[in-house]
Amino acid sequence: MAMAAPVKPIVRTLAGVVAAIKCSLGYVAPILRKARPRFLPSPWMDPPRLHCAFRAGAAERAQMNRTAKLYRLTAFQRLARLAALALALAEHRLAADAPTLLQWHYGDGGQGGPDLDEPVVTDRPDFTEASSTVGRGVVQLEGGYTYAYDSDDAGSAKSHSFPETLLRVGVLADWLELRMAWNYAEETTTQFGGPRQTSTGAEDLYLGVKWGLTGQAGVLPEMAIVTQMTVPTGSGDLSAGETLPGIVWLYGWDLNEWLATGAQTKADRALDDVTGEPFLELSQSWTVNYSLAERLGAFTEWFVIAPEGADSNHTEHYADGGFTFLVNNDLQLDIRAGVGLNAAAADYFLGSGFAIRR
Template identity: 25%
Template sequence: MRKLLLILILCPSLSFAQFSETINSDRPGQANGASTLGKNVFQIQSGYNLNTVKNGFSDMQNTNINNFFRFGLLERVELSALVNYASVKTKGRQSESSLSDFNDLQLGARFFLVENKGIIPALAVQSSVLLKLPNSLFPREKMGSNTIVATTNQISEWLSFNSNWIFLQEGNAPLHTSYVANISFTISERIGTFIEMYGAISNYFTTSFDAGFSYLINNDFQIDASAGIQDNSYTDTDYFIDLGISWRTNWRK
């Protein structure tokens, strides 16, 4: 009972509606939004990412098919699952190799904690468990965790600033921290665009950049495209293109 009272005190507006008339996707880009779907809403966010990395010794082409499943358990609480399938092709001076398999499985939940009021940003936390992949060609022998603290400031009707602070723990490896700083623009009722900077914080600071746009087909279906240049401190070239769709259905009525 005390725990329940504490939750009600800390989250007095837990039952306030989070549902929006148009789909609210984390795609495109690296940043997660500081929002939840609303109760009884199911959403799929899928993307195809092609990443090219070149250095003086080898060329690498990484392909990722990413699927993020979200379900609104309550207005401010949602459950999620991430499934990622990767293909890696490497071409060296005297050899070539190719691997394809699942490289990431996660189960998690997102909690919307604070509404955006003036200079106070909206705040949400996404916490996920990294599942083992012992039989994958990209093995993960031990479970891990990934926590994302997301904020959103709606500066005007057409401009918003989003930030993510990411804490990744894989097995016994040291905690890896990273960031995303995203500026999003609404061009019209159907078109949105963004530009963002992201990278690592722990051990060394890196900067990567990407930008893209989204197009709303209808209130429940969105397509997107983006491209970026990643930190090339240890490579000659590192860039990617990304295409995706987001779709939702709801049982609110």
């Protein structure tokens, strides 16, 4: 992807960002993939080398500690440089009052940005989130209810999820969106011939930032990135007990006046359902949206949740679909239903919800 004319003076800076990202992946990836052991003095230390340090003698440990200290400083310096370059780019786009953080060097550049004269664009009801932001000064509230059921030879499980609140606020620029979500859940597990167990309470608080990267330019997609995390504020068994970071890449296309498609690629730190050990949870989705009438829309979707390095969690495939109805340009209602496509997935789920913009 090339930059449009207003951003050309900082192309070399962006090349530095790419180099910094490559240098930093070795430090960031282990944090997402593996838990920090209780004896780790810093998350920047490489776990295999640390284990060797505990087996080594005093001299070797001292030398490795000195190496680790230098390793940590280098990592922080690189991340600081990356953050400074990102802030410089953001400041440039803020000064230009640009609708997106970047632009394609193709056609009109794909201006992007939200159009408040058009109907509200929401992150629900499908699994795939929108590749657009709400826009500066806009507050959008989304919520709903979901029921899910699963059974196998050992027993059954069902869950109720409500209110699935997602607050989206556009700040500083059209391409910057702050996000906060909260939910209450009830999960009941029944073993055939055994007891029934129920967990009820608030789930961990979700915090995120959506960055509008580009508008659509011909075959080149509208894109956004969400940097996010959950923080341990939930109740009992429904809380992870630690902060779980993640990142989402969103991309989509308007194909014509009545058909659009989009997808998301996601990576999250998650905890195993049985052992509680951390692993990298990957997911991929693809959705197709249809405009059936002036106020009536529909969608069909496939998505997969794939745990990498989990002890007991397995890959889950789903297909779902639903309808949306616009009460007016700022209020949308929705219904949805989905089924699991393999044994590890839930048997089915269904729900409904709303989105309101002001």
